[in-house]
Amino acid sequence: LxxxxxxxxxxxxxxxxxxxxxxxxxxxxxxxxxxxxxxxxxxxxxxxxxxxxxxxxxxxxxxxxxxxxxxxxxxxxxxxxxxxxxxSQPGGRLRCCCCAFEVSVCSPTDTRQDLTGLFTEKPQSGEVTVGENITFVAKVNAESLLKKPTVKWFKGKWMDLASKSGKHLQLKETYDRNTKVYTFEMHIIAAKANFAGGYRCEVSSKDKFDSCNFDLTVHEMRKSSTDGNDDSGELDFSTLLKKRTVQVHTETDVDVWNILSQAPPTEYEKIAFQYGITDLRGMLKRLKKMKKDEKKSEAFLKKLDPAYQVSKGHKIKLAVEVANSDIEVKWLKNGQEIQPTGRYIFESVGNMRYLTINHCSLADDAAYSCKVGDEKCTTELFVKEPPVLVVKNLEDQMVMKGERVELECEVSEEGANVKWEKDGVELTRDESFKYRFKKDGCKHVLIINEATKEDCGHYKVKTNGGESVAEVLVQEKELEVYQSIADLTVKAKDQAVFKCEVSDENVRGTWYKNGVEVKPDARVNITHIGRIHKLTIDDVKPEDEGDYTFVPDGYAFNLSAKLNFLEVKIDYVPRQDPPKIHLDCMGRTAESTIVVVAGNKLRLDVPITGDPAPTVIWTKGEKVRQMEGLSLPAHASVSTHVHLLTFTSFYGRIHVETTKGHCVFTIECAERQDEGIYSVVVRNPAGEDTADIHVKVVDVPDPPMAPTILSVGEDSCVVQWEPPLLDGGQPIIGYVLERKKLKSYRWMRLNFDPYPETTYEAKRMIEGVPYEMRVYAVNSIGMSRHSPASQPFVPIAPTSEPLGLCVDDVSDTSITLKWRRPERIGSADLEGYGIEYCKEGTDEWIPAMEGLTERTSTVIKGLTTGDKLQFRVRAYNMAGPSAPATLAQPVTIREIMQRPKIWLPRNLRQTLIKKVGDTMNIVIPFQGKPRPKVTWSKDGEPLDPTIASVRNSEVDTIFFIRKTERKHSGKYELQVQIENVEDKAAVTLQVVDLPGPPEALKIVDTWGFNVALEWKPPKDNGNCEITGYTIQKADKKTMEWYTVHDQYRRTHCVVSDLIMGNEYVFRVFSINLVGLSPEPYCTKDSVYIQKTGIIYKPPNYKDHDFTEAPKFTRPLVDRSVIAGYNATLSCAVRGIPKPKVTWYKNKMDISNEAKYRMISKQGVLTLEIRKPCPFDGGVYTCKAVNDSGEDTVECKLEVRRK
Known part of the structure; x- marks a missing residue:
């Protein structure tokens, strides 16, 4: 190369x-x-x-x-x-490379600073309502550009929108040849709420660049609320709750760089918010520019790591190891030398050099270097701010329509950024200022000025270290009656007062008598003071008797009471007439019942006659309240016609007043124990008279007992309670329930209308949060005090059903079942699985085992052969069992016949080679039911137990030889048999050993400085092929052996380059797969290299011309291939010197195209086409050229679609 x-x-x-x-x-x-x-x-x-x-x-x-x-x-x-x-150039705006790692106070909006103002029209920020369309336009003048401009649209910092084009986003480009202006448009179709945010448009042309930022605001659609839509948004919020993690644990230190390097770019912004990274762009920029290939250093034995991370306020120690322990080092921060201070401490221990930074702050987030002479190593230090935690959680609130709502929380850091969400949608300041966000140090407040029904929902505040959720309920204002009007019984000339108290002091009302509105006059007075409404009738007359009703304005209910007129009939009674009690109750029986509300005043006015004036005695049960014969206390007063007695202690609330013609019995602030039958007895010398009056005291009921939680669900619970022991004398018409979070102090009312049952299902709770419940009892008088709170409970849903329940194995008395974990576990841990079975035709499910199993498979034993059973598996957690997973059909408990089959491993299908003394242990799996019979044999004979050990199980057999010997070689056959069906497999074992020495080594010829040797193969080849020989020579003077040939495969060789005047002996080792033979074969004779006396002159020969023009010995063949799969075209060429090969497609040179790969090996030429498409079809030509000529060959390639 x-x-x-x-x-x-x-x-x-x-x-x-x-x-x-x-x-x-x-x-x-x-x-x-x-x-x-x-x-x-x-x-x-x-x-x-x-x-x-x-x-x-x-x-x-x-x-x-x-x-x-x-x-x-x-x-x-x-x-x-x-x-x-x-x-950058001196004085320029760009910083030098060594300062590129400096942390800026605020993140730059763009890494490239050389803006050239390419835009003639920049996209402007816009607003859109959910579901509507919006278009952003950018224009670029191309008159001064050498190359067509390229435009990229981004959302946020790095999300390229070119890959997001589709149903909701379309990018368009047009060009005006007259004005030479490019117009780029971004169309957003049917905008969604999550489309809101910051966008950026970048245009570049060669070395020119420009960018523009703009914002998109997406408004929610106005929704019209109705009274029946109180649970709107509940489903979405429940979905969010399933993903909510409520476990509280100590945060462990994490390496943000490792998280960023493994995360996709679309997750960078989310990770930055979660871990408090304020300059994410700077961090990624610096990490990208770090050198990846470390060069070997002469000054440093151990360099700084590529990057370090430390939490704000903590300390960190940077360490390097230098080659020279006496050398001085310099520490640099962003290229500037660091001087030792209280925060920067330098240490030198042997070859180690340390830099300690105490109390790290965001200013310490920089590039640090250790410099030794002209060589230095650099690292990046990232200072991570601690996560912002929610210290004080939000509280649930229930307000009336139109009231102000303030949701307040407290976080761990002042000035921290928080996000407010309602039912999973982020809240922002809108034009109407409906939502106001207040920040006071660590306190953050969300304010809703005038709450409406649309504001009901779950509100969440989120930081990068926690979150808190609260529920807001908005109710229509309902009028509560604190005190209802009571029936009155008065006599003529007395005053009747109807009084009631309601919850809203601004509510007015109208009084009616027998359905006719009551108008105030000289005797009738209507007053409204605060929450109290009064109807006062002076100088009561018989025509005032009737049903009186108070109707609050704007509310569909009324308060009613009855006015009973007590007519006093005065008859002329002569002297010495016996006394008589005159009670006229409008046709009622003499035994009258008077109902009074506890806490009100009871006044019984009984007209009496008799001459002389009778003595009046009041009795309740056996107790007598008599005026005569009692000593008056100091504060009691008596007149001629009025006998007034004020009782003390027990009788302090009871007053008896007797005047001429009637007697009045009064109980102040009536209590329950005042209920009973009161008798009045009048006596004089002429006789006596008696009358009984039944007084009934009614009150609000007693509070119920503490409610109990029957069951819990994902976001609900079922609560039950017992009715109160005392109903206050009036039947219970219903109950009112309240709940609160365990750590909160605010109770939320769950129902406003009395609930008639004693079992209630409470909903709209948050899974994983502990709650308490309490109950009020309500009768016609009012509402009781609240019951004690229930035991705390946590709404938790059962898991989903286990997946993939199937039968793994069946025998005559057992079955093996397998399944997978449920898809949804929930916030509670999975406690285990319960398995049950049921006989076909019955409904009784029998537990298959005691307790639960944590495994996802089980073996159920002790079953009856021939039974048809159905099985089901349920997952259990704190909330109880899940829905069962059942088999598609019942299973018959009976062994299933399965043909024997040996699964011979791939490595045993060829000869197994072992060295002498090695251990042989092979496992061969098989299948078959019932359990098959396993037989081993060697070379057609039964296996000798002394040769090998065999262990068999239901599914495999193990063949074991502790120490192999040559005699163990052979063919071993495995037979698996069930009745008359069998399967066989063979394993060939070859035990090899070191070979013996070669035979008959002799010196064949000697000439000049050369010796010809010849020998025969060894008799013992070690049970494997002889792979070669090693030939060695030795001078007889020193007898030091030197290898002449190694791995020499022939049985004769020539030893050259011997030294004149020396005498040599030779030896040969044989080699096989195991190694060299233990002993060599040496020559019996030696060879002496004589001195040469004659100079040999070789004849001159003319060099043969081996050159040859290129010629293809194997032409290209036409091929038809399928698109998407690599294809190759091959041919063979010969020629001397080696010809230069060029490939053409349709007579175009394709040598430099990355799609094609050209391979030449031993004259075989191959063209590989990577994943061809129909465009790659055509005529391919291969041309070979050298100095002697050229040759070409071609073929046709057809690429078919899949």
Whole structure:
């Protein structure tokens, strides 16, 4: 091969200058190719390629920054690489190469700075609504351009949109010949939300370049919400939840460079956000320019690694090992020498040199070099910012329509960037300022000014180190009744007051009596103070009796109560008339029932008559409240006609007042224990009278017991609770449920209308997050206090069913089943698999084993032969069993007959060669059911147990010889038999050993300085072919043996170049596959080399002319091939000297085309066409030329489509 004698060297040149690379080859006519970035270079206005004999040169004119690359020169089969480094001109805008690794404070929008203003019209930023179309236009004037401009469209920093053309993106190009203006258009069709972002348009023409950045904003379509669409977006969010990882673990240090080098370019931006890389473009640029081929260094024994990574605030130690322990080194940062300080510490220990950087910051992200004399090694230090974590999570919120919503979180770093998403769609500031983003140090707040039903959903805040999710529920404002109006029973001339309290103080209402609106007048007064509405009727008359209703404005419900008029009938009673109680309850029975709400005032006004004035006694059960015979406390007062007694302690809430003609019994702030039958007894000397009044105290119910969680799902749970022990005297009409995250303090109400059942399925929860539940009981009076919280639970879905359940084997009493892991595992770990079987015709599933198995296969034993069984497998996790995977049909438990078959391994199908003393251990698998009979034999005879050991199993047989001997060679036959069916296979074993020495070595002839030897092959060839001989000679004076011929295959040879005057003896070793024979065969006689006395003059012969014109001994043959598969055309040629071969396609030279590969070996010429297409069909010609003539041959190639 014409290897270059002089290799091109790496050079450094300034922009605008020229550079020459030179190379020399051994042969002057060697074919040399130059490449740049593995692409061939041809002579043009930029490159000049010259050749002068064996000297070759490459000249690059007017160097630009883009010329800095890796070049190569190829001569024959040798390839030498070299580099061109380009530095900016003094005072120029471009930095020098050594400073190219410097980290800029803000990432540049483009790596190329030499903009020339090629655009005559730049694409402008635009806005579009989802589903609509938009077009971006760029125009370039080509009057001053030598070459047609090339335009590339990018999204982000490096996503080339040329590969994305299709349904939603089309690129168009037009040219106006009159104005010489190129128009480039990018059409975005049916825009999607993820199309939003920054775009870039680049135009280049030879050494000119220009670029323009523009933005695309995509607005969501306005959606009209309805009351029945509360769960909109739930499905999409559930899909996102399945991918959410809720495990919290300590982050391990990762090498971002390794991740970037293995990831596709489309993932670079995502990785940069995840690991906090602020200058990703600078990082990739510096890594790309690092040298890949390390040259052997004389000054360094161990160089710096190509790159190092350290977390912000940590320290790092850079180490090199130098060859001279006394030499001084210099440390450089971006080409500038570093001076030792408190942060930069230099150490020297033996041959090791250390640079320690303490408290690394982003300013330390740079290129570092260690310099020894003129030699230096360089590395890159990348400072990684710690990931931003969410310290305080978002809280679920439930607000009413129109209220303000603030979602607040706290992150670990001030000024960190966060992303807000709603149901997986990123939120941005829109024109209406619906969403406001507030940042205060580590706190980040998302503000929704006026919440609507459309704002319901899951909101997520994301950083590069974590995320948090919260749910926002927006409800229509519902009016709650805090205090309802109660029935009243009053007598004439008294005052009746109906009072109720609602949740909204701004709600007005209307009072009705028997369906007719009540108008205020002198006796009727209607008031509204805050949340309290009152209807007051003074001087009650009989016509005021009726049903009174309060209807809140704008709400479809009402509050009703009844006013009962107590008519007092006064009859003239003569003196000494017995007392009488006058209770007129409008046709009711004497035993009246009065209902009072707990906490309200109970007043019983009973008219009485009698002369003299009777004594009044009140009793409840057996307890007597009597005015007579009691000593009055100090604070009680008595008048002539009014007997007022105020009880203390137990009786502190009870008042009894007697006036002329009636008695009043009052209980302040009624309680449940006040419920019962109250009796009033009036007595005087003329007699007595009694009446019973039933008082019923109603209240809100007691709180239910703590609810229990029956089951959990992927985003739901089923909760159950028991009704409260006391219903407050009114039937329970339903329950209200609330839930909250375990680590949160905010409870979210799940239903606003009372839920009548005691089992409820709560939905719209986040898988993997712990929750708690509590319950309120509701009756007609109001809502109870909340129950104790349930035990914490985590919504987890069962796994999907196991995949690929199949029967692997069946015997008379057992079956082997196999399956694969479920496709979806979920956030909980897989606990194992449960296997069950069921007899055909029954529904009883019987566990096949106790507990669960973690393996994906099992053997079920102890089955009854002949039973037809169905099997199923279910996967278990914390949420319970998955859906079962079943077989397509029942399986009959019976051994299946399987023909015997030997699966002889490929390496045993040829002769197995072993050396004497080696161990032989072969395993041959087979199949067959029931278990087949295995028999070994040697050379047709039964195998002797002393020769080899045999172990058989149900699926294979093992043949073992501990120490092989020559007698073990032979043909071994394996027979596998089931009843009358059998299969056979043979293994040939050849045990080889070292050969014996050759026979009958003798000296045949001697002349001049040459000796002819001859011998016979050895009698013992070691059980393998003799591959050659080794011939040695020795001078009888020293008897030191020297090898003359090695691996010599003939049995006679000539030993030349013997020394005159010496006496020689010879010996021969035989060689086989194992090695040399242990002993040689030596000549019995010696040979003495005589001195020559006559000078031999050979005759002069005329040199024979061996030249021959090229001639094809094997022509090309017409071929028809299939497109896409490599094809070859072959022919054979002879000629002296070796002819030069050229291939043509349709009379066009194809020697330099990369699609074709030309091979020449021993006169056989082959043209390989790589993956031909129909275009490659045609007439191919091969032409051979030398000094004596030329010859051609051709054929026709047809390429057929697949």
């Amino acid at each position: 014409p290897l270059p004698l002089k290799k091109p060297k790496t050079q450094e040149a300034e922009e605008g200058s020229s550079v020459i690379f030179e190379a020399e080859t051994e042969k002057p006519d060697a074919k040399v190719k130059w490449q740049c970035n593995s692409k061939d270079i041809a002579s043009d206005s930029k490159y000049i390629i010259a050749a002068d004999g064996n000297k070759h040169s490459l000249t690059i004119k007017v160097i630009t920054k883009e010329d800095a690359s890796v070049y190569a020169v190829i001569a024959g089969g040798s390839k030498v690489k070299f580099e061109l480094k380009v530095v």
